[in-house]
Amino acid sequence: MLEGKVGLVTGASRGVGKGIALGLGEQGATVYVTGRTETGGAQPTPLPGTVQETAAEVTALGGRGVAIACDHRDDEQTRRAVRQVVDEAGRLDVLVNNVWGGYEYFWDGTPFWEEAGFWTQPIERWDSAFQAGVRAHYVTTVAAAPTMVTQGSGLIVNVSSEGAVKTDTGVAYGAAKAATDHLVACMAHELRDHGVTAVSLYPGLVRTESVLRAAEYIDLSDSESPLFVGRAVAALAADPDVTRHTGQVVSTAGLAEEYAFTDPG
Template sequence: MQPLHGKVALVTGASRGVGKGIAHALGATGATVYVTGRTEHGEDATVPLPGTLHDTAALVTSAGGVGIPLRCDHREDAQVQALFQRIMAEQGRLDLLVNNAWEGYQAKQRSGKSGFKTAFWKLPPAFWDTMHTVGVRSHYVASVHAAAIMVQQTSGFIIHMSAMAGQSYSDNVAYGVSKAAVNRMAVDMAHELRSSNVAVVSLCPFMVATEMLMARRKSKQLLPWMETPLFVGRAVVALATDPQIMQKTGGVLMTRSLAAEYGFTDVDGHQPKWEQQG
């Protein structure tokens, strides 16, 4: 069964991590999935981690969909505009945008600080700019282009990837504010797009076992408590295949709550719980 066969999706920031998991899950539904990022080949990597756009696209195709890798720096508006123009030239439609690109961890690395949990007055002001450029502004810019297409179609779905830090304190000020901004953007975009039958939500995973987190020894101790990137992808699929999705538009949704509602599980067959196990 391929419920999204014939549908076209765009997942930004999909070289690895959450974006890769989302693209993989969408591929299993038969969707055509465009994946963007800056790591087209291994030598392009901006972080010392495995994963490329071509790897993700191949995974999408092997899962049953059509994976199309496109290098795009989401800091550059002209590249983003060209991305959407190409999708329309090749497909003539766009059904789903998942705004996942985020540069927050790279911002932490460039700050020269030893950890992400650093008081705001100890961080350079540029930490704020990098955190918000790719992850808030980039979500907005991509949504501008996607919404213009979807309004004409009178159908479509935009998902902003966020985090629980948008609702309560976590790690540092700039991080929390960026996620709160993403959540607010979903609420307000949903308000303006409702009459065009275009849904917008913000989706918050808990702690995800990405390549970056799993490279840290301490993170491995939390593995039974974490979500895999594919679990997050299954949350996206559950929403994208829900015929009543307009009832959720404007919502700030949690992956674990959606698992209980829709009945999907993580790769090992269990549903991660809110409380730490063991």
């Protein structure tokens, strides 16, 4: 159980981030969730989900959810979000860097075949993956690390993917995910002596709202629910010996085998 523990999950209006927030919440944690989509606000994407709704679901599961509207492309908004967590809760035990960018072609009307090669894509796709993804992970962790170092404990999880090591997932995406993994390895090296653990997490194919929207084109027979990813993070957060994983890439499937949690479906 994670009662008394405090987590921050970025990019948690929906999808994997929401699943991670719920996974922490069902174990009793206080979970701060960030996202751009607010109740009553304009949707950045044509998908359901808001930070307020996620926070309410965390609370309904037995945790305590707190919503923070934040665009992590803005460094000052990111710093303010972390300050709010520390000021209100007095500690930070789990940071999950999930927010990402570079997916705009799903929503801006660009036919997928028009961006079939990296040379056909606007440079903004690269910039978005690194600014809203890698840079946001770095800035959030820079803001959170002093609290964890002072505590002498903490878990940092960067949501990554096999795209970091594969060559068929797109140049910008693959390069950004590889950068995320190396970011974790280097952070773990510097944080090890302070009792803070950092890992990269590879989910499988997750049944997010975006994936389900395209379900007729995707084989979902070996897919995962977002909450399954959340249970992976919760298992790591509850492990008193989690430092043995620091600097490593871990997968949801591997963690399920190690910690014996299941996918609710």
